[in-house]
Amino acid sequence: METKTTADQAFVRELNLSLILRRIHNESPISRAHLAARTGLNKSTVSSLVEELMRLELVHEIGQNSIGAGRPATLLEINPQAGCIIGVELGVDFVAAVLTDFMGNILWRSTAGTDPAEAQENILRQTIQLVDEAIAAARQMSLPLLGLGLATPGTVDLNEGMLIFAPNLHWVNVPFRKRFAEHTGLKVFVENDANAATIAEHLFGVARQCSDFVLVFAGVGIGGGFFLNGELYRGKNGFAGEIGHSPIMAGPFETPCHCGNRGCWETYANQYSIIQRVQARLAVKRSSLIPRLMAEQNSPPTIPLIKQAADAGDAEAISSFAEAGTAFGQGLATIVNFLNPEKIIFGGPLSIAAQYMLPAAQEAISKHCLPEIGQKVNMELSHFGADASLIGAIAIVADNILSYPTHMERR
Numbered sequence: 001m002e003t004k005t006t007a008d009q010a011f012v013r014e015l016n017l018s019l020i021l022r023r024i025h026n027e028s029p030i031s032r033a034h035l036a037a038r039t040g041l042n043k044s045t046v047s048s049l050v051e052e053l054m055r056l057e058l059v060h061e062i063g064q065n066s067i068g069a070g071r072p073a074t075l076l077e078i079n080p081q082a083g084c085i086i087g088v089e090l091g092v093d094f095v096a097a098v099l100t101d102f103m104g105n106i107l108w109r110s111t112a113g114t115d116p117a118e119a120q121e122n123i124l125r126q127t128i129q130l131v132d133e134a135i136a137a138a139r140q141m142s143l144p145l146l147g148l149g150l151a152t153p154g155t156v157d158l159n160e161g162m163l164i165f166a167p168n169l170h171w172v173n174v175p176f177r178k179r180f181a182e183h184t185g186l187k188v189f190v191e192n193d194a195n196a197a198t199i200a201e202h203l204f205g206v207a208r209q210c211s212d213f214v215l216v217f218a219g220v221g222i223g224g225g226f227f228l229n230g231e232l233y234r235g236k237n238g239f240a241g242e243i244g245h246s247p248i249m250a251g252p253f254e255t256p257c258h259c260g261n262r263g264c265w266e267t268y269a270n271q272y273s274i275i276q277r278v279q280a281r282l283a284v285k286r287s288s289l290i291p292r293l294m295a296e297q298n299s300p301p302t303i304p305l306i307k308q309a310a311d312a313g314d315a316e317a318i319s320s321f322a323e324a325g326t327a328f329g330q331g332l333a334t335i336v337n338f339l340n341p342e343k344i345i346f347g348g349p350l351s352i353a354a355q356y357m358l359p360a361a362q363e364a365i366s367k368h369c370l371p372e373i374g375q376k377v378n379m380e381l382s383h384f385g386a387d388a389s390l391i392g393a394i395a396i397v398a399d400n401i402l403s404y405p406t407h408m409e410r411r
């Protein structure tokens with residue numbers, strides 16, 4: 001019986017440490033008295049928990065609050081130097097790695113282009129090389145490592161740290177955690193890219209104080225992360241948020257999707273749909289700046305190139321983005337009607353064209369949502385733009401430490 005009591009006490013202690021650590025993360029700078037008021041724990045418990053978090057070097061004191069009449073209170077905040085984190089984003093045609101401090105501030109980064117036709121093993125080797133460079137950067141700065149996070153498109157088995165299926169990569173059953181943990185000796189966390197980006201917005205971005213929001217991540221596909229009632233909603237198997245494959249546009253003009261199905265929402269609003277719209281316009285020889293930019297840059301029509309044309313006032317580029325924006329908004333309207341979120345956060349590579357897509361998307365939301373729901377939703381840009389998943393890879397490691405502070409490892 002005694003063992004059980006001790007185990008229970010340790011469990012409660014860990015929960016309370018996490019509670020205090022998350023409060024400090026979310027509301028810093030904050031005093032011990034304020035923490036007690038916010039959590040309902042008594043002041044001596046709070047002091048003892050804070051002491052332990054300071055001993056773990058996760059939290060530090062940052063001087064005193066002299067505002068108000070009472071005795072000045074010492075304020076606490078997260079210690080950004082608690083250690084650093086490596087984040088890896090696996091994209092469809094690139095891999096990126098980043099090294100940040102514990103608060104997600106970037107210390108080093110690197111990206112490498114990959115050929116989607118390349119063998120999986122070669123792309124994995126390229127990724128491991130980037131990770132080695134990140135570790136070298138941390139060692140050079142004499143910073144301890146807290147872990148490695150990997151954000152990948154597709155469905156992920158969180159317990160195994162394994163990619164189950166990524167339609168846009170054509171990858172199946174990839175044991176990322178095993179592979180990266182064996183190579184680095186670090187704690188490794190793997191998460192779906194959109195879910196990771198959602199956690200990043202909550203920990204470091206535009207949704208720090210927001211308990212109900214949806215992150216929509218658009219690029220090659222459209223992924224979503226649902227943050228509901230103060231936590232990421234994963235669904236029974238961790239696969240929630242695959243909004244891009246909803247048959248929102250099913251009908252006579254169904255477009256084939258990488259997942260093998262037809263009529264998926266993302267095929268009407270992803271980056272490829274915009275490139276197709278541009279190509280269709282150029283095929284009927286409308287006058288446009290795009291062919292000249294393509295020749296100058298010796299490049300196919302990419303999203304950054306089309307954006308450049310739009311910035312110069314090119315009507316074909318602008319209306320291609322706007323058309324995709326309408327399709328984007330039609331899908332969003334469904335989500336808004338379902339969930340009544342406070343915010344929709346737009347991130348991913350396509351978000352560079354937000355100024356051309358969002359007005360049309362907003363219009364579609366207003367048109368298709370019940371008025372009292374549609375009018376209340378704010379659309380905001382991700383704090384991290386195209387880096388949303390990369391910083392997401394950092395956030396999943398930080399989030400684990402916020403949940404289980406005493407299980408933290410410094411390597």
Ligand SMILES: [Zn+2]
Binds near residue numbers: 245257258259260
């Ligand atoms: Zn699909």
